[in-house]
Amino acid sequence: MEVVARPFDPRLLRQVPSTRRDVVLLGLLGSAVAIAVVTAAVALARALSAAVELRLDAPAVTLFLAALAARAALTSGLGVVSARMAATVKAGLRADLLAAVGRRGPGWLAGQRAGELATLTGRGLDALDGYFTGYLPQLVLGVTVPVGVLAALAFADLTSAVIVLVTLPLIPVFGILVGWQTRTATERQWHRLQLLGGHFLDMVAGLPTLKAFGRARAQVAAVREMADRHRVATMRTLRIAFLSALVLELVGTISVALVAVPVGLRLLGGGMTLAAAFTVLLLTPEAYAPLRAAGTKFHASMEGLTALDQAFTLLAAAQGAPAGGARTAPRESQIELRGVTVTYDRTTALRDADLVIRPGERLALVGPSGGGKSTLLNLLLGFTVPDAGRVLVDGADLAELDLDAWRRRLGWVPQRAHLFADTVAANIALGDPDASRERIERAARAAAFGPVLDALPQGLDTLLGERGHGLSSGERQRLALARAFLRDAPMLLLDEPTARLDAASEQAVVDATLTLVQGRTALLVAHRPALLAAATRVVRIEHGTLHELVTV
Amino acid sequence: MRGRAGSVWRVLEFAYPLRWRFVGAGVLAAGTEAAGLGLMAAATWLLATAAGQPPLIALSVAIVLVRALAIGRGVLRYVERLASHDAVLRMVSDVRARIFAALVDRPPARRGDALSRMVSDVDAVQDLLIRVLLPMAAAGTVALAAVVTAFAADPLVALVLLAGLAATGVALPLLAARLARHGGARLAPLRAAYAVDTVDLVHGAADLAAFGARTEYEARGAAHAAELARVERSLARRSFAVDAAATMLGGVTAMAVLATALHRGLPGVWLAVLAVATLAAGEIAQSLLAAARKGAEIRGSLDRVAELLDHPAPATADRPDAAGTTAARAAGTPAAGTADSLRGLPVPHGPVHLRLRGAGVRYRADGPPALHGVDLDLPPGKRVAIVGPSGAGKSTLLALLTGVVVPDMGSAEVVAAAPGPRPEATPIGAYDRERWPAAVTGLLADAHLFHASVRDNLLLARPEADDAELVAACRTAGLGDWVGEHGLDVRVGEDGAALSGGQRQRLALARAVLADPELLLLDEPTEGLDPGQADEVLAAVLAHRGDRATVLVTHRLTGLDAFDEVLVLDGGSVKERGTQGWVRAHGG
Incomplete structure (x- = not known):
């Protein structure tokens, strides 16, 4: 604490x-x-x-x-x-x-x-x-x-006033002294207390594992023993911690005695009313x-x-x-990375990277995880700002563009889209609340979300739980694709849309993705060969550097 | 839905073995309050008497009393707090052990937030004793003593005092509890809605920015926050109005006592003492407002704790002492019978032959079955891979083999090795559940790493293993270099938080390898490893298994050549099955 x-x-x-x-x-x-x-x-x-x-x-x-x-x-x-x-x-x-x-x-x-x-x-x-x-x-x-x-x-x-005046500061003074003393003692104990206190949660959370190895019953005694040790350690801390309360209490009550007894004696002598x-x-x-x-x-x-x-x-x-500025992005956008370096706490995600993406190109990004693929997408979205170098949109620096206006021209399908605790329709029409139901439905069907929609009790009006609870990862991914379909943006950024999907979902998402990228500029992060088929160029990113692989 | 009192009594059964400690703490608490009241009364008597200028000797007892009570109150409070905390922490130890034992026998249903809520619910037991019941007992005792003392002076004065204290200490706290309960019921849904808003705004920040929807969602969150603030303010106004009424009532009672006593012709010194003592007693009664509010606040937690405690106590879990036997008796559980039914048949040594026949599982009576009509023969040494989309029933199938889930349809059974006196097949559920893992276990879906050392986490699987065996298991799981560098004593953090995702997975796998059961189950063992490493690790584990049986659940179709049979599950039933080479033929 x-x-x-x-x-x-x-x-x-x-x-x-x-x-x-x-x-x-x-x-x-x-x-x-x-x-x-x-x-x-x-x-x-x-x-x-x-x-x-x-x-x-x-x-x-x-x-x-x-x-x-x-x-x-x-x-x-x-x-x-x-x-x-x-x-x-x-x-x-x-x-x-x-x-x-x-x-x-x-x-x-x-x-x-x-x-x-x-x-x-x-x-x-x-x-x-x-x-x-x-x-x-x-x-x-x-x-x-x-x-x-x-x-x-x-x-x-006046005498009583002096007594109170002298003893009153004892409360904060003792409070601070004892509190300070308690704190050093508590800090020494704290780590230990936390460990013991967390033990119960740890054991309960790990109960299925304990059962899997036949150790659950044996741990009942351990839970009790740890709770007992927690009690002993807590009591050791409390003995000191309650001292501060004791001092506060004593200063208050003893002052009453200190004041009452002399006043009584003066009354006795008739020196006071x-x-x-x-x-x-x-x-x-x-x-x-x-x-x-x-x-x-x-x-x-x-x-x-x-x-x-x-x-x-x-x-x-x-x-x-x-982030961002006020300039409007030019229409037909050629995107250029010039000497871009992005560093995180300890690692360099991109090192002095140069890349040109021409309108209509479909560029696939491949390479090991952690190589810098997602960083590249985040740069284009304006989520990440380069530490060195520039990202240019038709020669204009992205840092000076109105980011909201720029993002309106992007369709983004992240690895794990966040689904909102709202209706399915609102989730698909994110950022376009005025979209007609026909358009939403069409986008959903195009993204292979149709069968899911038909199975949902209230179709588009089904309310999703927190973080989209109620949909499987494959279904969520198709919903994210539906967002991109509805967005109908000239440029697409797809971050491994088929990661973590089972075979059946993967095929549906791949098919929908292939339809989506037709006629648009696209940047796809891909592991699977199926998606690579849609690319006109493939770039490999490893340890933050780019290598052009194939130009089809 | 039980009544509130029911939950309180259920929890208080755990206080029974510690009753003398609690009585002691209660006496000390009452003593503390009595000392405070006595101090003001004695000081008033001292002053009122001194004003009559009697000889000094007449005051000496009062002077000693004032000084003694002044010191006594503080010391009593200190001792009382230590005594009550010690007693309640002992009780919490019992409750925790008992809840844990109850959970051992429950199907695993709770996850994540519900779990940590349950753990903090147990803390409500502490609040119930220390912040609700003990203050009530102490205040009640002191109030009663004050009324009895007043009765000795004059019955009518005592009646006025009783009426005033009852209004302050009973009626107003009941009202305060009602308001608190009502307020809690109004706030809870608003707070939950706002918590969802923040999750959406924070965890969905990237999506909102990319799709330009931030303003809309921010406005929604702000509206909820404003409504929350409005309700909180209105509840605070009511609650402070009750406080003001209590303060006022204390003064009115004191003046009423004074006027009554004057009217009844009590001596002048006693008039002042009664008035001041009434004010002090009123303040003690006012402290019950806080106790009542706390009681309303912890009500839900107590109900949940009581519900968990209702689960019959497994006899083997109870300590053979007063606490354990009392708890078992209270739950109406015949201890011996429970022990027998839990033991089950001894688990056979050596290879086992398992079989699922038309096995089906239905988690909810009205829902579709999670698993339906599954046949699977698992003679010793067979390797089976199960593939299929998430939710297909893969993990349920494994749960049938571990005995955690009992089939609702068909059977999950052990086939006898040779014809003999035993029946041809015995249900898995008939065996000793605690020892069944010697036959079947592995890396299951919700594998947990404990906040302990690497060694402790591994030893769970086989307590008698030596360090060389632990290191060997780590090497098989591809964790050999890491363990070589960091040793076995390094702590892994809360659920392995100090490890990377890959290390975490490998450690859980090493533990499963170390368990070395007759049938090893692996549920997505290479999740979070990149494809090259995944193949390598899986190959190493299979090599280590040699000719013993393994069941692998995976969504990857590579590396399945080594398996004798591949099952494709979808929607709870087997859609396809094949033998070696099936995957190649299906273009995976």
């Missing part, structure tokens, strides 16, 4: 500007709560001292109840504002994160980042609720209420309460702060100009 030490992340105010107003509002409400707390305590003290003399001080009781009502309403207001802030911040960060994806393009999302981003944007940010509605209001009250209480105490009894004494007794715990509450909720809100930190880090990494 990453520990974020700051209780408030100032980047929030910059990233979601509307929170500034809310922060001011929280401060105002917090100050009002402090006034209500002091008023209620003073009024109650008066009512109690009257009661000791067997009198009912009705104005004091009324004032107490009124102040308490104000306190309850204002504290709720504080919570509502915090909750509104949580909702606003989550919606704002979600929009920013998704906009960052749109701005930086799919190339930026490579690998792990996509998963992290989807989790964070989806459910991860919900952890902010705990921070905003639990911790933040207490933090505000932890500033305003002690100030108000100290002012009132100084007025009622009973109302003033009660005021001191009732106010003292109020000074510590918000800080204690914040302290106990800090741990629970850590997850939210970590999510916040993650979001800001991702957004900072997403800084940078959007």
Whole structure:
């Protein structure tokens, strides 16, 4: 677990500007709560001292109840504002994160980042609720209420005020000290705890494998033993971790004793009024309460702060100009790669590559996986930007073209198309929502998706699950081809459309692909000989360099 | 659908063996709350009495009490938290072991997200005890003690106190739980819909960009996010209104107690003590709002845990101690009978002759069969390749041979080696399931690598194997150089995350090779390897098998010359079958 030490992340105010107003509002409400707390305590003290003399001080009781009502309403207001802030911040960060994806393009999302981003944007940010509605209001009250209480105490009894003033900082100081101590101890334990805690999930996930080797029953004892070891390790950590709670608790309660006993003795000597004494007794715990509450909720809100930190880090990494420019691509496009080099973290995907693709050519790309074939396609889509060299469309640099307009002239069939949780029709008509049903149906049939469509319960209107759940990989590939058919673009980019398909699906997809590429410029990444038949040229890419193989 | 209380009781059966620990933790929790209440009451008594200027000796007990309670509360809280966490973690160990044992006997149905959800569901057990039931017990005890004390002073005052505490500590928490449940039911579908939006926008980013559909999908996501924010805000308003009502109710109760006590003519010092103590008791009752909300939140998780626990306990899995026997008794399982039915026939040593006759499997009563009318003869030493599109029933066929799935139609059986006293054929399901893998196992579709060392992952297949045998198996799977470089002690990460896709597959294959069963099953063993390497590895494994039986499931048609029979499955039944040379004849 990453520990974020700051209780408030100032980047929030910059990233979601509307929170500034809310922060001011929280401060105002917090100050009002402090006034209500002091008023209620003073009024109650008066009512109690009257009661000791067997009198009912009705104005004091009324004032107490009124102040308490104000306190309850204002504290709720504080919570509502915090909750509104949580909702606003989550919606704002979600929009920013998704906009960052749109701005930086799919190339930026490579690998792990996509998963992290989807989790964070989806459910991860919900952890902010705990921070905003639990911790933040207490933090505000932890500033305003002690100030108000100290002012009132100084007025009622200076000695008590001094005691509270001296002991109050002990809460954050001890909190930080113990927290710091806990953290080093926890960090030492953390790896071990995580290993033990993850063991159960690992065993459950691997249950079919354990069964396959006849080891499942033997592992029941191991599961119990690991759970026991997890308990022992956890308890060792908790013994230290709970110390911070102990300190917070003790500072609060001992201060009550520290204040009450001398005040009682002074009452005995007649040096103080009973109302003033009660005021001191009732106010003292109020000074510590918000800080204690914040302290106990800090741990629970850590997850939210970590999510916040993650979001800001991702957004900072997403800084940078959007890809592409504003120029419109020329009509009949000859595409040229001039000295293009693309490097990833450690490997060079393309090295000083030169290539010309003339209109109407069908170029097949072959070579071992990882050789740079997909990188070449990503360059043309504008997903990847060359580290050196240029990609030219009829002499114009792709980097200066309006990418959306350029992509409208491309039909793309990736290795693994993403299917959306939407109807089959919407999935085929991606980017062309106004397409008529006849056109969609025609595209589907052309892509050999027809038989699938006929088998689906509601045909084109069938709703697909998350990530196209419900279709096999062969069916998904045909749907992706249907997209390209509907797109009817002058240039096609096909990335191994038959990878991972079984023999029957492969033949259907190959046939459909051969129809699709007729009369268009095409770049096909191919493993199978069947697709190579459609090519007019074959280029082999290996270790990032291009070799022209055959010109038919 | 069981009632909520049913799930709670089902889970609490696991607390029974630890009941004294939980009672102890409850007493400590109640003591903590009582100390807090006592501290304020004693301090009030001290001040109110001191104002009458009695001799100092009259205050000495109160002074000691105030100091003792001030320290006692913190220390009690610390000890209570340790005691309750220790007890609940012991209970969770039992629950985990028991759920795992229940899953051992279930057909494999759960995958991915459902699995991790189940694991986090178990954490709900922890919350149920520590954040719901213990605070309730402690607050209830202290409230009861306060009411009884007040009753000693005056019955009418006690009645007012009881009414106030019941409203704060029972009625409002019930309302809070209702709101939380209702809110959860409204939020869950919205959150799920938004999660799907983000998956589409992030994982579909390339498709959206290439087809210019980003704006449309972004707008859809934004609309869902805004609706989510709106509902969250409205739920927060209601929930904080309940909090405000509780605060207010505490003050009103205190004033009502004060007025009643004054009216009933109680002594002045006690009036102040009663009022302050009532406020403190009200605060304790207010803490039940959080407990009630937590209870509503974990309800679904508890139901799922209880449902898993309902599965009868396999007797062999239970530890022979109090926890195990209690759990077994609670589930109504006669331990001995279960053990017998699970043992089954001893698995024969040496070569086995398996046979499928008209075998069919139907996973859902209303669905089409996953497998239908399959005949397959597997005498010792035979090599069979099964090809066909995904969903054709290939993996189901393997599951019949491993005994994980029992045929709904026809039979999957072991043919007796020679005529004898035994029947001619015995169903696979009749054998000891735990030992059947000695006869039939291999690399199956959902092979998992454990977050442990390479050695531990391999030893799973044959615990008695020595290092030389492990290295030999790795060499057969084409992992020899890698193991030579990194050794057997290197950890493979979560489900092999520290390995490349190819290494992962080879390690799983090495494990299957090491198991060395009479019939080796290989489900897409070379997936993720490039074609040249795939042929090489498959050849090495077959060479290692020598003259023992192997069944290979593949979608590649190369390298099948070495097989005696090729089966083409489609839609759950055998579409074509051929002997050696079939593939060549069919132009694959």
